[in-house]
Amino acid sequence: METFLLQFSKKIVEQAPQLAHVITESQNERYFALKRLEHELYPMRIELIKLYANSLVMDDDIRISELNSWGEKAGSEFAKYSTITLDMILREVPSYRNIIGTVLKHDAIEHGVDTAGMYDIVTRLDSAVNDLTYFFSLPFVRHESERLKLSQSMITELSVPIVSIDDVTAILPLIGTIDHERSLTLQERVLLEASELQLKTLVIDLSGLQTTDTFVVQQLFHLFDALSLLGIQPIVSGISPVIAQTLVSLDLNFGQIKSFASMKQALAYIK
Structure with a gap:
């Protein structure tokens, strides 16, 4: 099982550029604002796919640390873009499950991975996606909270005109x-x-x-x-x-x- 996971993880890392391209094309069709930022989003999608692949063979503590670090960094960067909303990014989350899951299904069948083994791999992938989504969302929430406070402050000031x-x-x-x-x-x-x-x-x-x-x-x-x-x-x-x-x-x-x-x-x- 561990041998299969290592091989599968390596394969996803190698195919990351192609898989990221598929996700990029899908998101560009859905959101024009994301298409305009394709040159910045595409490399980060490659990084994310590689991170998901590597997380399958990481210990829990290391996996959480890596996902937290990446999510905080990426979330803080993209929260600054007024054209990118959190719902746009969250809409992208299932794409990673689906595209990595599709490759996993074919490879698992080819290598004769049993149901229990398949369940374990899918659980690891889901945990990584869920954790990353949480860590990535936090900077967005903080940014929106700060922007709301600023707006409220400006409104309050304007509401006392002499x-x-x-x-x-x-x-x-x-x-x-x-x-x-x-x-x-x-x-x-x-x-x-x-x-x-x-x-x-x-x-x-x-x-x-x-x-x-x-x-x-x-x-x-x-x-x-x-x-x-x-x-x-x-x-x-x-x-x-x-x-x-x-x-x-x-x-x-x-x-x-x-x-x-x-x-x-x-x-x-x-x-």
């Missing part, structure tokens, strides 16, 4: 929802920018808020207090019936802070 209307007055339209992360950004960026602009008045418009609960109200009051400490007068506009009811239910009021039902009324007051 619009100047003159040298000492600006408008802060709050749109959507306010969660914990956005509330922190709200406190930091609004106070910093309002101070840098040397504002005397900041109109905070609430008409675009989707939800107004206890948390939102508390964050707004924190912002009002902080602006006042900086010598900036906060003015609230866009007080809807829902917001008014929330304030009443919480037994809260804006006190000395001027509030208006619309932006138009707030700007008229400033003028």
Whole structure:
């Protein structure tokens, strides 16, 4: 059995360029984006086929180490391509099982490998493919997670825009929802920018808020207090019936802070 595995592994290594070509042609037909990267993908497919072949005769610890190393390296490299998605690569996984399995079937029959032996070889191949798929996917997941965090950060920053209307007055339209992360950004960026602009008045418009609960109200009051400490007068506009009811239910009021039902009324007051 071991003799057959060594011979079979050597044969797959020798045929790796031809087998990789078959997989490359199949993937190029399926995904045009991969065809454009054929000169980079083809050599790596050859490497992978050789790795699968050699893994059949490796000890478990060595096999896992080799697959982990290759998967981390290749996954990190291709995760950087915006045109390559993880589902494209995963779609390729069965091709290696099928193409190596086809050669295995013919050779096993020719050499009289019994059912138990065949099962053992197929199990080794499946384990290698499964492990490599896992190790290769991890860098993609990390990359997507980092890109998502960056996108969320950019969206959060854009969701706190201060619009100047003159040298000492600006408008802060709050749109959507306010969660914990956005509330922190709200406190930091609004106070910093309002101070840098040397504002005397900041109109905070609430008409675009989707939800107004206890948390939102508390964050707004924190912002009002902080602006006042900086010598900036906060003015609230866009007080809807829902917001008014929330304030009443919480037994809260804006006190000395001027509030208006619309932006138009707030700007008229400033003028």
